[in-house]
Amino acid sequence: MNTIKNKKTQINTAELQKMANQLRIDSLEMIYRRQAGHPGGSLSIAEIVASLFFHCMKIDPENPEWNERDRFILSKGHASALLYAALARKGYFPLSDLRKWGDLDCHLQGHPDILKTPGVDMTSGILGHGIAIGAGLCIAARAKGEEYRVYTMLGDGECQGGIIWEGAMLASKYHCGKLTAILDFNDVQLDGFVHDIMPLEPLVEKWKSFNWNVIEIDGHNINEIVQAVETAKEISERPSMIIAHTIKGKGVSFMENKSIWHGKAPTKEQLVQACKEIGGMV
Amino acid sequence: MGFISQREAFGRALLEYGSKDPNVVVLDADTSSSTMSKYFADSFPDRFINVGIAEPCLVDVAVGMALGGYIPFINAFSALLSLRALEQIRTCVAYANTNVKIAASYAGVSDYKDGPTHHSIIDIGIMRMIPGMTVIVPGDEVEIKEWVPVIAAHAGPVFIRLSRAGSEIVHQSKPEVEIGKGFVLKEGIDVGIISAGSMVIRSLKAAEALAKEGINACVIEMPSIKPIDEKLILETSEKTKALVTAEEHSILGGLGSAVAEVVTKHQPVPVERVGIHDVFTRTAPDPDTLMDAFGMSVDDVMKACLTAIERKG
Numbered sequence: 236m237n238t239i240k241n242k243k244t245q246i247n248t249a250e251l252q253k254m255a256n257q258l259r260i261d262s263l264e265m266i267y268r269r270q271a272g273h274p275g276g277s278l279s280i281a282e283i284v285a286s287l288f289f290h291c292m293k294i295d296p297e298n299p300e301w302n303e304r305d306r307f308i309l310s311k312g313h314a315s316a317l318l319y320a321a322l323a324r325k326g327y328f329p330l331s332d333l334r335k336w337g338d339l340d341c342h343l344q345g346h347p348d349i350l351k352t353p354g355v356d357m358t359s360g361i362l363g364h365g366i367a368i369g370a371g372l373c374i375a376a377r378a379k380g381e382e383y384r385v386y387t388m389l390g391d392g393e394c395q396g397g398i399i400w401e402g403a404m405l406a407s408k409y410h411c412g413k414l415t416a417i418l419d420f421n422d423v424q425l426d427g428f429v430h431d432i433m434p435l436e437p438l439v440e441k442w443k444s445f446n447w448n449v450i451e452i453d454g455h456n457i458n459e460i461v462q463a464v465e466t467a468k469e470i471s472e473r474p475s476m477i478i479a480h481t482i483k484g485k486g487v488s489f490m491e492n493k494s495i496w497h498g499k500a501p502t503k504e505q506l507v508q509a510c511k512e513i514g515g516m517v
Numbered sequence: 518m519g520f521i522s523q524r525e526a527f528g529r530a531l532l533e534y535g536s537k538d539p540n541v542v543v544l545d546a547d548t549s550s551s552t553m554s555k556y557f558a559d560s561f562p563d564r565f566i567n568v569g570i571a572e573p574c575l576v577d578v579a580v581g582m583a584l585g586g587y588i589p590f591i592n593a594f595s596a597l598l599s600l601r602a603l604e605q606i607r608t609c610v611a612y613a614n615t616n617v618k619i620a621a622s623y624a625g626v627s628d629y630k631d632g633p634t635h636h637s638i639i640d641i642g643i644m645r646m647i648p649g650m651t652v653i654v655p656g657d658e659v660e661i662k663e664w665v666p667v668i669a670a671h672a673g674p675v676f677i678r679l680s681r682a683g684s685e686i687v688h689q690s691k692p693e694v695e696i697g698k699g700f701v702l703k704e705g706i707d708v709g710i711i712s713a714g715s716m717v718i719r720s721l722k723a724a725e726a727l728a729k730e731g732i733n734a735c736v737i738e739m740p741s742i743k744p745i746d747e748k749l750i751l752e753t754s755e756k757t758k759a760l761v762t763a764e765e766h767s768i769l770g771g772l773g774s775a776v777a778e779v780v781t782k783h784q785p786v787p788v789e790r791v792g793i794h795d796v797f798t799r800t801a802p803d804p805d806t807l808m809d810a811f812g813m814s815v816d817d818v819m820k821a822c823l824t825a826i827e828r829k830g
Contacts, residue, residue, distance in 0.1 A: 306584075348613075349613050350613065350614060356584070357580075357584065357609075357613065358608065358609065358612060358613035360608075361604060361608050364577050364580075364605070364608070364609055367573075367574045367577030367578050367580075367581065368577045368578070368580050368581040368584070368609065369581060370578055370581060371577065371578035371579060371580060371581020371582045371583075371584070371585070371589075372581035372582070372584050372585045373581070374566070374578070374581070374582060374585070375542075375581060375582040375584070375585020375586060375587050376585050378542075378563070378564075378585075378587075379585065379586060381585075397573075398573045398574060398577065398605075401568070401569075401571040401573060401574035402574055402577065402578075404569070404571075405568055405569075405571075405574055405578060409566070
């Protein structure tokens, strides 16, 4: 049985894995229907988002404005399809809304929008904002005596931009211990491999040198994800960076590690094939 | 009569207001001794954040604090805020409608000594084009003190443009400042001068000089560039049939453009725009010399009035 125990709760990794694959299928169907979106970077974060929304985070879909809720900022806002699928599956809005994504009168925008979609804690889409905004939110929470945590999901290519490191310095200076960033290190970006276009390595050392608590995991291993999130909670003086080694397009053989699938919609045949492969993983 | 600089007035006003409202937090980007946010910082170090020389980060951290329930006032140089941090302001402040107040100091050519890299002559135009942004350009120190509580009470983003320099006092008594409202400072029927910021006092002086030549100019102060007081503009154009705009800014995109947009839609009249004529400025020994050299002298306002009157036909 794929269960592990930690201090607070018991997790069912099989259920979370099933949910991750459901979110993958939802995302691909959404991207197919709209013939727009970002499949590669949605598939790569399925286990992470499933773990956060269906196990780790203190949230209440009945009360999306609940002040004590944990916050989630999808800094890599291009992966909106998977976030929307998670929010719908969690119950923030009807599953049928997913079929309207991108329609003029639908609340689901191309990228996440705090003003339109219940459960979205911050607008994103232009890369780079998650760390600095998350740090500001943590500083505010501490000053107001709130206990909530802030999670932000980053892409690896996003770390090529300077604002990430401005925020990293600040979060460290202000001891944002309640900030946990998770980096989707899949090594593929729009134009090719990250290591070719603008290498990030040594990435662990970079974040460590910014005085962050760095945890390296397999980003498709539910146990490792949950353990890392729990470990981060033990560190109160420093923000935590979970560097999650992932595969872009994970679960679909013809999409894996292919930059062409960064922002391309599948054909009907490709969708059927992809869902079959993902379904086979459940 | 002595006067203080706009930055000094704002620093004092922010301290005064912030001492009453515990929800106010102040952030700066290593310019607190210049923007004068140091007054607040010294009194309330727990509600002050210095992000270092990183304006994009300044904006984003303030956005986070606004999401966390605070009213952040961010202080930095206008050229940096409106250019380097523009994406943050557009996406995370305006589009996400976070309650961030942007105090843009060293505006116009007031940082005369640092030259064109630090002059901020297109900031009004940039900010005015962002949906949801309120743009305020106060005319003097008396007004600044009145604006701070109004800005704090307004739910949503505000950009307040502040000079490093000061000007003679325009308002001898407390003005009733209101977002979307202009002031009639002098009635007149021959031409209407619509001005903002440091050009308000210069416009009043131009009107005084024109009066000696028998020309009765109306002087309007328009501190709320967005939303703009369309009613007052149209009343003035109806009455005078010729307008002049005056601002310490490029003639492209700022107050002059905003006024022209209003009159061309409703009742076209000649509009002459006083400001910087689409050029980069220069370093100078003081702000007044620089303003005079780049088309913003009292004489320039007078000439523009005469041209506007002549164009009435």
